[in-house]
Amino acid sequence: MRSCAVIVGLAFLLGAVSSVWAGCPGTCGSSPLYMRTAVKTKKQPPVEPELIPFSVVSAARKASYKERKRSIGKHYDVLPPVVLRPERIQWVKISATDVNRIVCSSGKITDVFYSAEKGVKVETAGHEAYLKLQVKVLPNGKVEYSTVPTEVYIVCGGNTYGFIGRPYRIPSRTIYLVNPAADATRNTELYAGDVDKAVVLILKKVFSDRIPPSWERRDPLPIKKNPLPGIRLRETARYRITGVGITVRVLTVTAKRGTRLLEKDLLRPEITVNPVAISIEKTSLHASESTRAVIIEKVPEVQS
Numbered sequence: 001m002r003s004c005a006v007i008v009g010l011a012f013l014l015g016a017v018s019s020v021w022a023g024c025p026g027t028c029g030s031s032p033l034y035m036r037t038a039v040k041t042k043k044q045p046p047v048e049p050e051l052i053p054f055s056v057v058s059a060a061r062k063a064s065y066k067e068r069k070r071s072i073g074k075h076y077d078v079l080p081p082v083v084l085r086p087e088r089i090q091w092v093k094i095s096a097t098d099v100n101r102i103v104c105s106s107g108k109i110t111d112v113f114y115s116a117e118k119g120v121k122v123e124t125a126g127h128e129a130y131l132k133l134q135v136k137v138l139p140n141g142k143v144e145y146s147t148v149p150t151e152v153y154i155v156c157g158g159n160t161y162g163f164i165g166r167p168y169r170i171p172s173r174t175i176y177l178v179n180p181a182a183d184a185t186r187n188t189e190l191y192a193g194d195v196d197k198a199v200v201l202i203l204k205k206v207f208s209d210r211i212p213p214s215w216e217r218r219d220p221l222p223i224k225k226n227p228l229p230g231i232r233l234r235e236t237a238r239y240r241i242t243g244v245g246i247t248v249r250v251l252t253v254t255a256k257r258g259t260r261l262l263e264k265d266l267l268r269p270e271i272t273v274n275p276v277a278i279s280i281e282k283t284s285l286h287a288s289e290s291t292r293a294v295i296i297e298k299v300p301e302v303q304s
Contacts, residue, residue, distance in 0.1 A: 081174040083213050086159035096145040096167035102129040105213055106179040107157030118150045133167055176213035183214035184243030191244045199277040202248060206294050215239040225270045230256050251293040255285035274298045
């Protein structure tokens with residue numbers, strides 16, 4: 001009787017094991033994944049999200065609205081560089097919060113003179129210098145930025161450049177120190193000779209928005225009589241490349257209605273005189289769509 005009970009118990013145990021193995025074919029019976037799924041985990045109580053006080057949300061919204069209202073219509077991310085010529089003093093807006101960069105285009109910077117007592121600090125590195133206005137930390141932890149104008153003189157390539165920096169809370173400014181005589185020689189090397197090569201180089205500079213500091217910026221002139229009825233033309237920039245007698249004009253072209261504009265359409269005496277090359281960024285325009293046109297003109301060099 002005892003042996004029969006043992007046999008029945010063994011049979012029951014083997015049946016239970018075989019049922020588990022059949023329900024999990026292969027080797028999953030010894031798999032760690034199978035063992036983990038078989039273990040019941042204790043449920044964790046749900047974590048309630050932290051609630052932000054309404055006063056904080058309201059203050060953040062007011063600050064965001066105030067900042068948008070202050071900066072509307074203004075572009076602080078890209079500021080035009082400042083171009084200085086020797087022996088001229090001019091007012092320059094500089095950053096009171098960031099490091100300002102000074103670049104000597106005709107050699108190395110050999111000396112810099114400034115008023116250290118006004119909180120100005122300048123470090124030179126070859127043909128570049130970096131100007132930083134020191135800030136004052138008040139006892140209450142607030143930061144006070146400089147508002148005092150300061151004079152700076154730089155000796156660059158044997159010439160002396162000077163400017164009066166007027167601090168503003170704007171991003172970093174770049175100041176180029178150029179020498180017209182050296183720029184004219186460099187421009188002759190770059191743009192004189194092969195006309196096709198010079199035109200490609202000029203167009204690449206304009207369309208990539210990398211205007212060299214050696215180009216003299218001139219005031220754009222209005223187009224008094226527009227010969228294109230379905231197109232609005234406005235000159236937005238004008239540059240003079242000294243040494244080679246070239247003027248580069250940048251026009252904003254806006255279509256009043258859907259149209260196709262070609263370079264030859266701008267070959268009108270009301271638009272350009274003595275053109276060397278004309279290039280349009282986009283020729284097919286929808287209504288109210290704008291594009292850029294670049295006109296390269298040959299002008300006589302005036303000896304001063």
